Amino acid sequence: MSNPYAKLPAWADYGLIPLINLLVAFFVAGLVVLLVGENPFHAAVILVDGAFGSGQGIAYTLYYATNFIFTGLAVAVAFHCGLFNIGGEGQAYIAGLGVALVALTFDSVLPWWLTFPLAVLGAAAFGALWALIPAYLQAKRGSHIVITTIMFNFIAASIMVYMLVDVLKPRGSMAPQTRQLLEGAQLPKLGWILSEFGLTVRPSAPLNLTFLLALLMAFLVWVLIWRTKLGYEIRTMGFSPKAARYAGISEARIIIITMMISGALAGMMALNPIMGDQYRLSLDFVAGAGFVGIAVALMGRSHPVGIVPAAILFGMLYQGGAELAFEMPNISRDMIVIIQGLVILFAGALEHMFRPWVQAVFASFSPRSVGMNQPKGERA
Amino acid sequence: MEFVDTLINILNSTIRVSVPLLLACLAGLYSERAGIFDIGLEGKMLAGAFAGAAAAAVYGSAWIGLGMAVLVSVALALVHGFASITHRGNQIVSGVAINFIAAGSTIILGQAWFNQGGRTPSLPPEGRFGSNTLPFAEELRGVPVIGQIYSGLLSGHSLLAYAAFLAVPFTWWVLFRTRFGLRLRAVGENPAAVDTAGISVTWLRYRAVICTGILTGLAGSYMSLSQNAGFVKDMSAGRGFIALAALIFAKWRPVPAMFACLLFGFLDAMAIRYQGIALPMIGKIPVQFMQALPYVLTVILLAGFIGKAIPPRAGGVPYVKER
Numbered sequence: 001m002s003n004p005y006a007k008l009p010a011w012a013d014y015g016l017i018p019l020i021n022l023l024v025a026f027f028v029a030g031l032v033v034l035l036v037g038e039n040p041f042h043a044a045v046i047l048v049d050g051a052f053g054s055g056q057g058i059a060y061t062l063y064y065a066t067n068f069i070f071t072g073l074a075v076a077v078a079f080h081c082g083l084f085n086i087g088g089e090g091q092a093y094i095a096g097l098g099v100a101l102v103a104l105t106f107d108s109v110l111p112w113w114l115t116f117p118l119a120v121l122g123a124a125a126f127g128a129l130w131a132l133i134p135a136y137l138q139a140k141r142g143s144h145i146v147i148t149t150i151m152f153n154f155i156a157a158s159i160m161v162y163m164l165v166d167v168l169k170p171r172g173s174m175a176p177q178t179r180q181l182l183e184g185a186q187l188p189k190l191g192w193i194l195s196e197f198g199l200t201v202r203p204s205a206p207l208n209l210t211f212l213l214a215l216l217m218a219f220l221v222w223v224l225i226w227r228t229k230l231g232y233e234i235r236t237m238g239f240s241p242k243a244a245r246y247a248g249i250s251e252a253r254i255i256i257i258t259m260m261i262s263g264a265l266a267g268m269m270a271l272n273p274i275m276g277d278q279y280r281l282s283l284d285f286v287a288g289a290g291f292v293g294i295a296v297a298l299m300g301r302s303h304p305v306g307i308v309p310a311a312i313l314f315g316m317l318y319q320g321g322a323e324l325a326f327e328m329p330n331i332s333r334d335m336i337v338i339i340q341g342l343v344i345l346f347a348g349a350l351e352h353m354f355r356p357w358v359q360a361v362f363a364s365f366s367p368r369s370v371g372m373n374q375p376k377g378e379r380a
Numbered sequence: 381m382e383f384v385d386t387l388i389n390i391l392n393s394t395i396r397v398s399v400p401l402l403l404a405c406l407a408g409l410y411s412e413r414a415g416i417f418d419i420g421l422e423g424k425m426l427a428g429a430f431a432g433a434a435a436a437a438v439y440g441s442a443w444i445g446l447g448m449a450v451l452v453s454v455a456l457a458l459v460h461g462f463a464s465i466t467h468r469g470n471q472i473v474s475g476v477a478i479n480f481i482a483a484g485s486t487i488i489l490g491q492a493w494f495n496q497g498g499r500t501p502s503l504p505p506e507g508r509f510g511s512n513t514l515p516f517a518e519e520l521r522g523v524p525v526i527g528q529i530y531s532g533l534l535s536g537h538s539l540l541a542y543a544a545f546l547a548v549p550f551t552w553w554v555l556f557r558t559r560f561g562l563r564l565r566a567v568g569e570n571p572a573a574v575d576t577a578g579i580s581v582t583w584l585r586y587r588a589v590i591c592t593g594i595l596t597g598l599a600g601s602y603m604s605l606s607q608n609a610g611f612v613k614d615m616s617a618g619r620g621f622i623a624l625a626a627l628i629f630a631k632w633r634p635v636p637a638m639f640a641c642l643l644f645g646f647l648d649a650m651a652i653r654y655q656g657i658a659l660p661m662i663g664k665i666p667v668q669f670m671q672a673l674p675y676v677l678t679v680i681l682l683a684g685f686i687g688k689a690i691p692p693r694a695g696g697v698p699y700v701k702e703r
Contacts, residue, residue, distance in 0.1 A: 032485060036492040084472055133679075143682035144691070146419065146472050147628065150621055151675040158672035166666065294476060334487040334498075341480030349463035349474035 008355075008362060014301060018347060020354050022299065025342040032338055036330045043324060043331060050323025051316035055199025057323070059191050059207040065308075065315030066207075066272045069214040071293025072311050073221050074266035076302035080225055081258040082238035087134060087149030088266035089290025090156030091127040095267025097163060098126030099274045100178055100281035107185035115185050119271060120213070127267015128260040130156060135259030139252035145259070153290075164283055177282035187276045208276035210268075217265060218304040224261070234258050266290060288337070295340045298348040314340070384525065388532045390649050395533070396607065398645030399541045400425065400599045400616075404623035405630070405637045406544075406551050407595030411457075413555065413632060414588030415568035415694040420460055420475035421596055422620025423482030428453035428600025430486035433500040433611035434493065436507040436604075445507065445605050450597030456482065457593030458586075465585045468698030479620075487613045498613035500604070509538040509606040538606040540598060547595070551634040564588055568692035571699040581699050599623075625678035632692065644674045 008017075030040035051061045071088045078085035085091075102122040106115045134148035164176040173179075187209040191201035201207075225231040237244040237254045245251060273285050292314050299313070300306025317336045325332050346353070404421045411418040431452035436445030456478055463474040487498040494500050517535035520527035555561035563584055567574045571581045603619075604611045622644055629643075630636035651670035 032488065036488060084470075086472075086476065137679070137683045141683045143679070143684070147624070148679055148682060150419070151625065151679050154618060154621065154675045155672045155679075158668040162666050162668040291476075291480070294473075298473065330488070330492045332488065332491060334484045337480050337484030338488065339484075341477045341482075341484060344473060344480060345459075345463065345477035349469035349471075349477055350467050351469065353467050 008359065012358060012362065014306075017351070017355060017358060018299065018301060018306075020358070021346040021351060022343065024354075025339065025346040028342050028346075029335070029339045032335070033331065038328050038330060043328060046327050047320035047324050048316070049320070051320035055191075055194045055197075055201040056205055057319055058199065059194055059201050059205035060319040060322075061312065061315040062211055063206040063208070063272070063277065063315070064318040065312040066211045066214045066276075067269050067289040068292050068296045068311035068314045069218060069308055070269035070272075071266050071290050072296030072300060072307040073217060073293075073304065074262045074269075074290075075293045075297035076300065076304075076307055077221060077225070077234075077265060078258060078262040079297060079302045080231075080238045081234045081254060082241065083138070083255065083258060083262075084146050085131065085149055085259065085262045085266075086146055086294070087131060087152050087263070087290070088269075088293045089286055089288070090149070090153035091130045091263040091266040092269040092286045092290050093153075093156045093160050094130040095123040095127035096270040096274055096281050096285060097160070098122035098124075098267065099270045100168065103181050103185035103275060104178060107182040110184050112184055112186060112188070116187060116209070116271075116275070119185070119275060120268060123267040123270050124264035125267075127270075128264040130267075131259045131263025132256065135256045135263075138259075139255040161283065164281070168281065175282075178280050181275065181279040185275055186279055187271075189276075206277035208272070210272040210276050213268065213271070215308070217268065218308055221265070222304045230257065266293070292340055295343045295347070298351075299343055384528060385532075388528055390646070390653060392533050392536075393649040393652070394642060394646045395537065395541065396645075397648045398641045399537075399544045400602050400607070400619055401623045401626060401641040401645055402544045402638060403540075403547070403595050403599035403602060404620055405626045405641050406547055406634065407592040407599065408624055408627045409551060409555075409632060409634060409637060410564070410588045410591035410595070412627065412695055413568045413692055414564050414585050415571060415692055415697065415699075416461070416464055416585055416589060417471045417691075417696045418460065418475055418589075418592060419472060419621075419624060420456070420478035420482075421592075421623055422616050422618065423475075423479035424453045424456045424593065424596035425600045425603065425620050426486055426614070426616040427456055427482040428597040429604035429615055430482075430490060430500070430600070430611045432597075432601040433503065433604035434490070436503055437494070437501045437610065440504065440507050442503075442507055442509050442605050446509075446598070446601045449601040449604075450594050453597030453600060454590055454593030457589045457596070461586050461589040464698065465582055465589070468700065471696050471698075483614065486611070490611065490613065500611040503605065503609045507605070508609055509540050509601075511536045511538055512542070538602070540602040540606050543598065544602070545638070548634050548638045555634065560587075565692075568694055571694050575699070575701060581701075585699075596620075622674050625674055628691075629678055629681055631690070647673050 033040040033043050051057050071092065074088045074091070075085055099119050099122055102119040103115060106118060130152065134145050134152055137143045137148055138145040161176070168178045169176055170179045189203065189205065190207045190209065190211060191203065191205045194201045225234065233244065233249045233254055236247060236249060237251065241251060244254070269286070269289055274281055278285065296307055296310045296314055300310040317339060321333045321336045404425055408418055408421050428449035432445040432449030435448035436442055460474050460478055463469040464471040490498045490500060514530070514535035517531040521531045555565060563574060563579055567581055567584050574584065575581050603615055608615065623641070626640035626644055627637060629640040647670055651667055
């Protein structure tokens with residue numbers, strides 16, 4: 001198939017065009033704010049101030065960002081293989097079960113630094129297993145991974161409601177959640193790091209050790225995708241399944257391994273709220289983080305270096321959005337869902353919309369920089 | 381006799397919960413048969429439901445509500461078309477985006493305009509599509525079985541419900557007996573051939589997407605103007621995805637689509653009626669199991685264990701004209 005898009009310098013491809021897309025998304029979001037009858041610039045100031053204006057705000061922003069780094073990496077790893085994992089939400093939800101089982105078993109016996117690695121394994125294993133079935137069905141039976149992962153989100157939600165209401169809920173309690181976790185399953189907070197910089201952070205601020213785990217995972221994903229044989233195979237597969245087949249790469253094996261890695265990454269998101277903040281497994285604790293991961297991965301162009309800032313941006317929207325809802329009652333947190341949708345639309349589905357214009361500008365300055373070449377892009 | 385009454389009751393609620401599924405499922409049928417995957421059915425339904433309820437609340441007319449629902453839903457469908465046809469973007473990504481935009485904006489706008497926590501005001505009778513009694517339904521009520529089916533099951537639904545079931549043969553006729561339908565199916569299988577024949581792939585796909593918008597608008601209006609008296613946030617509650625599941629279950633054909641929607645509707649109706657009641661031999665079935673069943677069935681079907689669901693060949697692939 002002839003590709004209609006010409007080559008641009010790398011900085012335009014990875015910097016300028018995503019930036020334009022993002023600005024358009026926020027411009028449209030601003031129009032929605034205007035439609036609601038508020039001043040978008042004033043709203044933006046409140047939002048940024050709420051997220052970064054205080055130590056407490058930064059701690060919350062980074063806490064939310066932790067979730068999105070995990071889910072964003074999960075979506076990105078699958079993207080590199082040409083797979084679209086919409087199931088991050090369900091994988092994280094089920095992984096909550098893995099975390100809770102480990103934590104409930106060991107929290108009275110082991111100290112947190114022994115419970116934590118076990119819980120990481122539990123989260124990764126449950127998340128990976130929940131991704132395994134759709135992956136197997138895609139690899140061996142040819143059923144479309146997008147549809148199966150969507151279905152698995154709903155199945156996961158049903159299972160978790162059943163588990164929490166009928167199995168894990170302590171006797172005599174009304175709320176569908178597990179018992180409070182003991183100290184052996186409570187992760188240390190990281191607010192003190194911010195205090196070192198002279199910011200005031202209350203001990204209740206939820207930023208915790210999982211944030212460092214998320215950064216470590218971002219690094220490991222970079223190593224995996226660009227520095228290992230497996231990563232090379234994954235990228236080959238995503239670029240051209242036919243070429244991968246010629247090169248002797250087993251399609252089924254790569255699909256299954258990639259999806260399990262993706263599921264494990266999404267699953268680790270469960271550690272953050274369960275062991276880092278709420279100290280219990282409760283209903284709907286994922287709260288859409290799995291879906292935010294899609295926006296984060298698209299915005300970060302599936303590269304850890306892009307994903308971490310994109311996750312922090314969405315963390316800012318979550319935290320600042322909560323502040324904004326206080327100041328402007330008309331703009332509730334659901335505004336973030338709109339922004340999320342717009343980012344997915346402009347940075348994802350319409351990513352090439354402004355390309356011809358940018359190209360025209362480049363061509364008028366230096367015609368040599370615009371030759372014909374395949375641009376790198378994600379495919380589902 | 382009591383058994384017949386219960387059965388008719390369940391089937392009646394089956395029809396009621398199936399209608400939005402059916403409309404959304406047929407909506408997806410047009411788009412996917414033309415080669416445009418659409419996982420944004422859910423968002424378009426939701427936006428349609430909101431626009432319909434909002435317009436009906438302001439103007440006090442169900443028909444204005446319906447018109448507005450269709451308009452908004454078609455507008456979103458065109459956004460999907462713009463992204464996936466004109467700009468050859470990823471259709472799945474675009475659908476996901478539309479779902480989020482609809483979910484967020486219905487709540488934000490609803491809160492800003494009506495100040496009822498994301499709800500629209502409760503609609504008066506003239507702002508809704510009420511139930512229609514079929515002729516002689518009252519007279520025939522006493523006749524055993526046939527009369528009961530006629531007056532208890534077939535009569536008493538809203539106009540939109542009858543429209544939904546009439547849309548099934550209509551869709552079949554359009555797809556398999558008209559020139560437009562033939563071309564629409566062709567463009568979903570082999571757009572290059574359609575292009576060679578001198579027919580615009582772009583315009584054909586846009587028309588398919590508009591059909592999708594109209595039908596999801598109807599599905600949304602049914603939810604907010606007929607099933608309920610107004611819009612409640614997130615009221616589509618995953619029905620767009622169940623409709624998608626039904627579409628795959630029906631292998632992208634209109635009449636099986638109706639039966640798939642009725643089956644999923646039946647499961648839903650049973651789950652509502654029999655929650656927590658112990659069945660003989662099996663014991664108590666958790667409600668969540670019944671709720672998850674449509675999704676489980678779809679996964680099993682997709683895996684090819686009950687027949688094989690083969691999507692339109694060009695589905696999800698943007699068409700690039702050769703140059």
